[in-house]
Every structure is written in C-alpha cells, then in structure tokens.
Amino acid sequence: MKKQKVFYFFSTLFTLLILCSEISAGKITAREYEIKAAYLYYFTKFIDWPSDFLPNSGNQLYMCILGKDSFNSSLDTIENKKVRNKRLIVRPVYDTDDTNMCHILFINHSEKMRIPAILDKLKESSVVTVGEMRGFTQNGGIINFYIKNNKVRFQINADKAHNAGLRISSELLRLADIVRE
Amino acid sequence: MIKNLSVKYKLILIVTLTSGMALIIGYAAFITYDIMNYRSLRKSEVMSLARITGKNVRASLLFDDKEFAHEIITSLSAKIGVVSAYILTKEGEIFTEYHRSSPKNSLSSPELIRKLKETSYYKDGDLNVFHRIIFDKEPVGAVFIRFSMNEQFLRLKKDVLTAFIIASLSLLAALILSTRLRKTISHPILRLTGTVDRILKEKDYSLRTETPDTGDEIDVLAKGFNEMVEQIEEREIELKELVNRLTDSVKETSNTKKYVDNIIRSMMDTLIVITLDGIIVTVNQATLTLLNYKENELTGQEIPIIIQDELNFKGAWIDDLIEKGSVENIEKTYLSKDGRKIPVLFSGAVMYDDNDDVQGIVCVARDMTDRKQAEEQMRESLREKEVLLKEIHHRVKNNLSSILGLLYVAANTGEVDDNNAIGLLVESQNRIRSMAMIHEQLYESDNLAKIDFGKYLNNFAEILKQSYRDYKSRVTIEIEATDIWLDINKAVPCGLLIHELVVNSFKHAFPENREGEIDIKVFSKHNNEFTLIVKDNGIGMDKVANLQNAESMGLQLIDGLVKQLAGEYEFISDHGIMFQGNFKE
Numbered sequence: 053m054k055k056q057k058v059f060y061f062f063s064t065l066f067t068l069l070i071l072c073s074e075i076s077a078g079k080i081t082a083r084e085y086e087i088k089a090a091y092l093y094y095f096t097k098f099i100d101w102p103s104d105f106l107p108n109s110g111n112q113l114y115m116c117i118l119g120k121d122s123f124n125s126s127l128d129t130i131e132n133k134k135v136r137n138k139r140l141i142v143r144p145v146y147d148t149d150d151t152n153m154c155h156i157l158f159i160n161h162s163e164k165m166r167i168p169a170i171l172d173k174l175k176e177s178s179v180v181t182v183g184e185m186r187g188f189t190q191n192g193g194i195i196n197f198y199i200k201n202n203k204v205r206f207q208i209n210a211d212k213a214h215n216a217g218l219r220i221s222s223e224l225l226r227l228a229d230i231v232r233e
Numbered sequence: 234m235i236k237n238l239s240v241k242y243k244l245i246l247i248v249t250l251t252s253g254m255a256l257i258i259g260y261a262a263f264i265t266y267d268i269m270n271y272r273s274l275r276k277s278e279v280m281s282l283a284r285i286t287g288k289n290v291r292a293s294l295l296f297d298d299k300e301f302a303h304e305i306i307t308s309l310s311a312k313i314g315v316v317s318a319y320i321l322t323k324e325g326e327i328f329t330e331y332h333r334s335s336p337k338n339s340l341s342s343p344e345l346i347r348k349l350k351e352t353s354y355y356k357d358g359d360l361n362v363f364h365r366i367i368f369d370k371e372p373v374g375a376v377f378i379r380f381s382m383n384e385q386f387l388r389l390k391k392d393v394l395t396a397f398i399i400a401s402l403s404l405l406a407a408l409i410l411s412t413r414l415r416k417t418i419s420h421p422i423l424r425l426t427g428t429v430d431r432i433l434k435e436k437d438y439s440l441r442t443e444t445p446d447t448g449d450e451i452d453v454l455a456k457g458f459n460e461m462v463e464q465i466e467e468r469e470i471e472l473k474e475l476v477n478r479l480t481d482s483v484k485e486t487s488n489t490k491k492y493v494d495n496i497i498r499s500m501m502d503t504l505i506v507i508t509l510d511g512i513i514v515t516v517n518q519a520t521l522t523l524l525n526y527k528e529n530e531l532t533g534q535e536i537p538i539i540i541q542d543e544l545n546f547k548g549a550w551i552d553d554l555i556e557k558g559s560v561e562n563i564e565k566t567y568l569s570k571d572g573r574k575i576p577v578l579f580s581g582a583v584m585y586d587d588n589d590d591v592q593g594i595v596c597v598a599r600d601m602t603d604r605k606q607a608e609e610q611m612r613e614s615l616r617e618k619e620v621l622l623k624e625i626h627h628r629v630k631n632n633l634s635s636i637l638g639l640l641y642v643a644a645n646t647g648e649v650d651d652n653n654a655i656g657l658l659v660e661s662q663n664r665i666r667s668m669a670m671i672h673e674q675l676y677e678s679d680n681l682a683k684i685d686f687g688k689y690l691n692n693f694a695e696i697l698k699q700s701y702r703d704y705k706s707r708v709t710i711e712i713e714a715t716d717i718w719l720d721i722n723k724a725v726p727c728g729l730l731i732h733e734l735v736v737n738s739f740k741h742a743f744p745e746n747r748e749g750e751i752d753i754k755v756f757s758k759h760n761n762e763f764t765l766i767v768k769d770n771g772i773g774m775d776k777v778a779n780l781q782n783a784e785s786m787g788l789q790l791i792d793g794l795v796k797q798l799a800g801e802y803e804f805i806s807d808h809g810i811m812f813q814g815n816f817k818e
Contacts, residue, residue, distance in 0.1 A: 087297070094295040097369050136369060203297065223292035227301055 087204045088197055089126035092158055092182060095195065096135045098221035101155060105178040105217070113138040114153060116145040118170070119160030148173055156180040159193075167191060178216045189231040194218070196231075207231045240426075241419040248411035253404050260396035267392060271385050275314070275360060276353055282312060283364035283376040290320050291366050294328060294374040303329040314384055316359060319377040328374060358382050421451045425458060438466035503567070503577070505596040506584070511536040511551070514593060523600055525570040539567050554581050554594060567598065576601040619681055626676035633669035637662050660736060663700050667693060667728035671721060684724050686755060687714030693728060694753070697735055704739045707748040708769075714755040717763055719818060723798060727765065727816070730794040733787045734767040734812050742771020742809060749809070761818045768811035774804075 096113055106114070113135050117127070127142045134140070143154075148170050151157050159170060161184050171192040174181060181193045188196035189209040194216065196207045208228040213220050238246065286305060293302035302320050306329055309315045320328040353362045360380040366373040421443075428442035441462065444455040497504055503520035507513050516531050524531075524539060531538070554560050559582040567575045577598035586592045643649060644658035670693055674684045694710045719727060735751055743749045754766040791812075795802045800816035 091296060094292075097295075098292065134370070206296075221292070223289075224296075227292055227296050227298045 084199070084204060085123045086126045088158075088184070089123050089130055091197070091204065091206065092156060093130040093133060093135070093140065095180065095182070095224070096140065096156060098224035099156075099180055100219040100221075101180075102178050102217035106153065106155065109153075109155070111138050112141050114155050115140055115142045116151060116154035116157045117142065117160070118145050118148075118151065118157060118163055120162035122160055151179060152177060154179050156182060158182045159184075159188075161185045167193070178218055180213075180216075180218060190233075195228075205229065209233065239419075240422045241415060244415040244419055245408065245411050248415070249404060249408050252407035253400065256396075256400040256403050260392075260400060264389065264392050264396065268385065268389060271388065272360075272382075275380065275382070275385070276362070279315075279360055279362045279378055279380045280353060280364065282309070282315075283362050283378050286318070286320075286378070287364050287366040287374075287376045290328075290376070291368045291373045294320065294322060294366065295368070299329050303331070306331045309378070314380050314382075315378060316381045317377075317379040319375075321375040321377060323372045323374050325375075355382070358386070418451060421445045421455055425451075425455055428458075432462065438462055438469050500597075502597050502599045505531075505536075505539070505598075507536050507594050507596065509555075509591055509593065513539075523569065523575060524567060530570070540565060551594070555583055555591065558583050564601070565598065576605055578604075622681045623676035626672040626681070630669045630672035630676065633665050633672065637665050637669065640665070659700060660732075663697065663732055663736070664729055666696055666700075667732045668725050670696070671724045671728055675721065680718075683718040683720050686717045686719045686724060686727070687712070689724065689728065690714050690731070690753060690755065693731070694735075697732070701736070701739050704743065707746060708739065708743055709750050710735065711750060711752045713752065715757055717755055717757050717818075719763075723816065723818065726794040726797045730765070730791060730798070730814070731767060733790050733794070737787050737791075738767070738769040738771060738810065742769040742773070744772065747771065757818070758815070762815055763818055765814045765816065766811060768807075768809060770809040773806050773809050 092115060096115070115127075115130075117123070121144060130140060131142045132139055145151055145154065145157070148166070151170065151174060157174070157179050159167065159181060163170065164185055167183065167185070167188065168191060171181060175192055180195065181188075182195045182197070183189075183193045184197040186198070189207045189212070192209075192212060194209050194213050196209075198205055198207065206228050207230075208220060208225060209231045210220070210225065211233045286309065289305045290302045293299070293305065306318050306320055309318045309331060310333060315331075316333050318331040320330070322328050351363065351365055353360060355361070358381070360382055362376075362378045362380065364376045364378075366375055425442045428440055432438060432440050441459045442455050444459065445452050497517045500517055500519055503523055504515070504517040505513060505520055506515035513531050513534050513536060516526075516528060520526075521528060521531070559580070561580045563579050565577050565579040567577050569575055578601050579596065579598045581594055581596045584592045584595050640658050640662045644655050644662070649655055649658065670689060671684060674689055674692070675681055678684065690712045691714075694712055698705045698710065731753060735753070738751050742751075749770050752766070752768045754768075755763060757763045791802075795814055795816075798814075798816045800814050802812060802814035805811040805813060
C-alpha cells in the first residue's frame, strides 16, 4: 500500500514535469522562429553576393522559405525592410526549381528528406542556404541554426560559402561555429 | 606700505613681482591649455574607443551573443582609465557590462533611454561617453563608457608642483639678478635723493648730483635736476636781491607811513577818512580829542554820528564833492560825544587808488570855535568903534553947528553991517555946513568910512540955494552924480571945492540979474579916479587961464583944496566957465 502511494506520487510528479517541459518547449519554439526570422534578416546584412548573381533581381533581395511555414507572422516584420538599399522580399517556394531565384533560402526541417537534392541542385549556385537540422552544413549547406543553452546559434560552412563566391563578414563569422568541409 | 619703500626695494619688488606674475600667468595658461588639450584628447580617444567597440559588438547585439560582446567589452580593461563600459540594446537595456572595480553608480534604464544619443559629459570627475550603434541605417544599440579623469588630476598635480618648483627657482634667480642689476638704476637715484636731502637740509643750492653719463632716463633726470638746481640757485640770488630791495622798500614805506602817521597824529586839524558809503575808516587824535570819542567808538560808524547837519548822508555835499574832487573851507558843524555842536571849517577831497577808482573821502576840519569867538569879539569891538565914530561925527557936526549958529548970530544980529563981512560970514557958514553935512551923513549912514557923494551933493545944493536966495530964482543948479563914494578925507575938501566954485559962479557969472544954470557933474573914471565938473553958462571970462593965478580967497581956496585932493584942475571957457578936476578916490 505504501509502495503504491510512492509510485502515485512519483508518477504525478513526472507527469507534471513532462507537462511543464512541454509548455516551456512550446514557448521557446514560438520565440525560436521569431529569432530565426530576425537572424535571416541580419544575415543578409553581413553577406555580399557575387555581383553577377541574380542580375534581374534589381533592387530586391529575395528571401525564400522552403517547406513548412513555422514563422507564423514573424516574417512580416522583416518583409520589405531595406538591406543595403535593397528591399527584402520574402516569398515561399515550393519547388526546388524555384530556389535558383533566391538570395537566401531557408529550408524548414520539414524538408529534411529533400535536403540532399536541394543542396545538390544549388551546389554551384550563390544562394545562401540556411537550414535547421543536424548535418546540414556538412552536407553542403552554408548556414545552419541550432539551439544551444536555450539560444539560437548558427554554424557557417565557410569553405562552401567561399566556393559559392560569397563574402561573409568576419563579424558574422566570429559569432558562428565554422564548419569545414 | 609699498609706497614707503625705498627705490632699491621697490625695484627688487617690481622685478620679483613681475617675474612671479609672468610665471604664474604663463604656467596658469600652460596648465589650462594642457587640461583643455588633455580633456579634448581624452574625449576624442574615448569616443573613438566607443565607436570601435560599437562596431565590434553590433553583430553580437544583432545575434544576441552576449558572450562575445562581453569579451569585446572586457578587452577595454586594457585601456587605463576605463572605469565602466556598457553595451546597451536599442531598447536601452543593458546587454553586457564591464566594471574595473565595483561600480560607484550603475546606469538606470530611464537614464539610458534618455541618453541614447551621441553625447559626452563629465560627471563626478569622470568622462561619460554614449555612442549609438547604427548599422545599415538602423539603430542596433549603444555603447556607454565611463572614463576616469583621475589621471588628469594626477597630471595636474604634477604640473602644478613642477610649476611651483620652477617658479620658485625662477623667482629666486630673478631676485638675485634684480638685486645685482637694480644697482645700475638705484645707485644714481639714491645719489640724486642724497643730493636732494642735502640741499633741503643745508639749503645749499650750489650742490650738484653726480651724473652717470649713460644717456638713459636717469642720466637725463640727473642732468635735468642739476640744471633745475642751477636755475633755483640763480633765482635764489635774484630772490635775495629782491627781498633786500623789498625790505628796503618796506622800511622806506614804513618810515614814510610813520612819517605820514606822525603828521596825521600831530595834525592840529581833525582828519576823518570815510568810504563812499559814509563809513568812518580812519580818524586822527585831533578828531578824538575834539569830539571826545575813542577811536573804536568812531571807526565803522556812519558819518552822521559826527556831521549833524547832514541828516541824509548821501546828500548833495557828498555828490558834489565826488563830482568836484574836493571842497574847501566850507562851514560845517561837528557833533561831539557829549552833544556839543562844534563849528568847523571843513575841507574834503576824494581819494583815488592806482586805478583811479574812488577809494574814499578824506575830510579835514579845523575847529572854528576860537575863531568864531574872536570874530564875534572883533565884530563887537567894531560895533563899539562905529558907535564911537558916529558919536564923534555927531559931536563934530554938533560943534560945527554951534559954530554955524555963532556965525549966524554974528551975521544977523546987526552988529556987522558991512555987506562984505556979512557975505564972508555967510560963505564961512556954508563952508562949515559943507563939512558938517558930511559928518552928519556919515553918522546917519551905516557906512562910516565913505559917503554917497551924489546924495551929499543934492543935499548940499539945496543948502546953497537956501543960502543964496538971490540967485535961487534965476540960477538953477543941476546935479549929475554917478554912484560915487568918497571917504571923509576926500569928501570934505571936495565939498568945500564945489562950494567955492558954485559961490564963485553965483557971484561972477550971472551979473545984472542974468538967468543961468550951474551944472555939477561927478563921475568915476578908471583907476579909481573921479572927475568933478562945475560948469556955468554965465558970462565967462576972456582970460580963463588967469583964474588959476588969481589971488582972491575963493580961488586960493580952490587951488589949495585941489592940492589937498592931490588932483589936477583947469578952467575952460566954453559959453561960461567950466572947472574940470581929476582926483583920486
């Protein structure tokens, strides 16, 4: 009888802990995409694309979102913002063929399975690919988000970026985990 | 205090003070400049530091990398003076911070928000710099650095100490140098003041100061001083001569004044000097004695106190006197203190100064009391003599009347029957009457010395007519006499002469009852001479000249009387006989 009571107590405590953890994890997730949206915007400020890249883009800088839209309305805050005299255009892409028309491409972890194909398609391109899954940069992605100490951090594949003709500011590089191929 | 110092010490003080002031001003300027420059440099340095830090942490701010930002900010510890540093988010919240030691005061959020501008300010001796971090035209956050200025104060302290040591050494050097150099200035001045002292004490203007012959201002001063003393010496000599002359002149004036004062004092006449307003200024002893006053009782008083008969002082006599300049010997009456009225013979003269302005009036008066009394006595005596003289004339006339009476009795009592004798008696009566009439007229008139001869003649003609009645009806006597006055010595012989001439004409000019006229004229001529003309229009004479040599009594009388009158006469035949005689009055 006593053992049964102890069992119930721990069971209840565990359940509460799980519940609290879930609630907390939910909040972080919501903040996470807000932060990621901001970071995507800030990335554009520290990256120089080759001058011949997307010559028809004019004064617009395209940020493409591939996969599930986890941002909710977070991207609205950065939509149409000016980045070095260019207007930031956020647009969702559904087809990998459309990814060529992006300056920066965020690939949601929902597209985990399509990553190799996407990256392969863009391996000669100067599109800045941003992912949020383990092994992304090792597989040819340029920037990858990850969570550390409850904070959004990012990795940068400097070699890939360099090969893609991108110039990433040292300021950004100093903050990132540099991944070598 | 400084004013009383000698030139020597003044020079040292001036040099030392000037040097000290110059040093202080120089160092003050230098330190001020240094502080300002240091501040400016520090400010610019800290602002640069803030800018660089801002640039370094902007990515950290954007990507919320506090660790990296903290690394950056902590690196500021290498910069001495950085006390605190803050990285602020664009919302004004502290992103990360660094403190060299425990913070004196931390930033509060409202303050941060307010200060989110590019600014710098000093607070509590620290330089505070805010720098806004702008990236791609967007605010990212801010850097705040608090920089301690302690170093500046240490530096300032060091500067002041250095300045003090250098200034002290410089002042010491200035003091030593000025002590040595001031001799070149102070020695000639001291020599000059020494000479001045000696001249003042000894009054010896022959002393001269030594001239440095350097040609500078002190040399000019010394030479100028010598020249001045030389002039003073000359002036001194001139002055002495002048003083001597002046002393002589004063003595002379004093003697003259004494002399004049003595004269005035010893004057028998009174002397009063008055102003034009009639105020008595000066009186002499004679005045005081006469009027029985003391000097202080008269000086300053108005003149009516003395001159009683001038009720209105500014009367005619003063104006008259000023106009004429002087009046002499007018009779006035002075009033003495005891009320006596003293007759005086007054003379006044206006006194002028060197500019011919009226200075006053000098009044001199002589006491006339004795003289008046003497005059009165003399008048009295004269009156007595006149009475006596009249009495004598009266008595003579009475005596002559007595003789006339005797002769009349002798002629009319019949004791004498000879017509010639009677005629002689009558003539004698008339002759005596002519004299008696003169005496009579003299005692009847006021004038005892002379008689109005015209009046006498008229009276005498009546007498003659009475005496010679025979002729009265046919011979008229016309008398024409001017205003002629004769004394008794002339009148008596003149009367007798006229009598003789008229009787002569009665007797000889009108025979056989002829009618005629006898004119008697007496008139004055010049030089106190008078002329007597007795003229008849009778038968005349062939040889008139013989009359003067005739031996008749009448004619002899005529001749004798003319001589008595010391005159001249002549007989002229002109429709009768005319006697003309010229006599002195």
